[in-house]
Amino acid sequence: MENAALLVAIIKNAIDGIITIDDRGKIESINPAACNLFQYLPEEVIGKNVSFLMPPPDKQQHDEYLERYQRTGQAHIIGIGRDVIGLKKDGTQFPFRLGVSEVQFSGRKIYAGFIHDISHQREAEERLKEYAIHLEDLVNERTQSLEATVEELRTAQEDLSLSLEKEKELGLLKSRFVSIASHEFRTPLTSIQLSVSLIEKYAEPFNNPNIIKHVGKIKHAVGNLTSILNDFLSLEKLESGKQEPTFHDFNLVKFSEAITEEMQGLAKQNQNIIYQHTGTKSAIRLDQNLLKNCIINLINNAIKYSGENTFIGFTTEINERECIITVSDNGIGIPDSDQKHLFEAFFRAHNTGTIPGTGLGLNIVARYTNLMNGTINFNSEVNQGTLFTITFPMS
Incomplete structure (x- = not known):
């Protein structure tokens, strides 16, 4: 009795629906979970053929399905059951997985159907x-x-x-x-x-x-x-890539003195180009033509943008690490707003006025310097003058 009561309690509290039918398909019992699924009271379904809980075509196929289980004698559980559509009392349908097991009870065969709602799974x-x-x-x-x-x-x-x-x-x-x-x-x-x-x-x-x-x-x-x-x-x-530097050893001091003498002839009245060299070394390995173009361009700018009765500084220095060349003047200077564009082609500062020029000189100087692996920098203040510095490594 205790075992029977336990079995009844398990069936009543099972999460899945459980319906038992006889060999003709009539419902003999139904647990609360199945009643909730189909929305029927037990007395509304017991004694009826289980097929009324299924819409077509499952309703018409049910008897054949049951007969097949009777003929094969195989037990079926939820895991290997088949998907069926259930018909609720209100006419709505829902999918469930049906597993059928054959049970011997009181000398006769009954079939237990285990109904697992798969609505959420289908959704x-x-x-x-x-x-x-x-x-x-x-x-x-x-x-x-x-x-x-x-x-x-x-x-x-x-x-x-x-x-x-x-x-x-x-x-x-x-x-x-x-x-x-x-x-x-x-x-x-x-x-x-x-x-x-x-x-x-x-x-x-x-x-x-x-x-x-x-x-x-x-x-x-x-x-x-x-x-x-x-x-x-x-x-x-430069634009066509035809300009390639040719490096030779030469005396920088004599080279610079010759440039100073040449450019002094182009200076304005009482403009004096002062050349100085620092260091005991005078030999350098660079492209003379490119370097001469750079220095002449810088000195020529200093002459153009400085007034009469002024000094233009031109210095060279050779130490263990680098060669430094500077050209300075005390001319009109370069406005701060123009300084970032100074080495661009065809650019001229806004304060140059009618002083002739193409705006190409400093661009060419920067590119020649770069071809010889050097760098160029400058410092300038309006009406105070400008200092250009070209540096070449001694490696």
């Missing part, structure tokens, strides 16, 4: 399907977007390649134009310079100040044009 599966479909849609959308982006990139690459090709052609055309134009200008400039020198010589006996004045203006203008042409030719070589 989760549906949500999972929806997520999967949504994810697939997102993947398709992203794939299409990616394909569109790839196509745009391919088109952009083609456009860029075409633009680069055109730019290359324009670069070659520009280089040829600059080279041809510069050489074509050099010929008449050389003739003008020679003619001016002859006029100056032939005019000496007359000692006419007006002739001397205008000859000087012509020579100065020719010098400016020559300087502009040199800048453009230098830039063209």
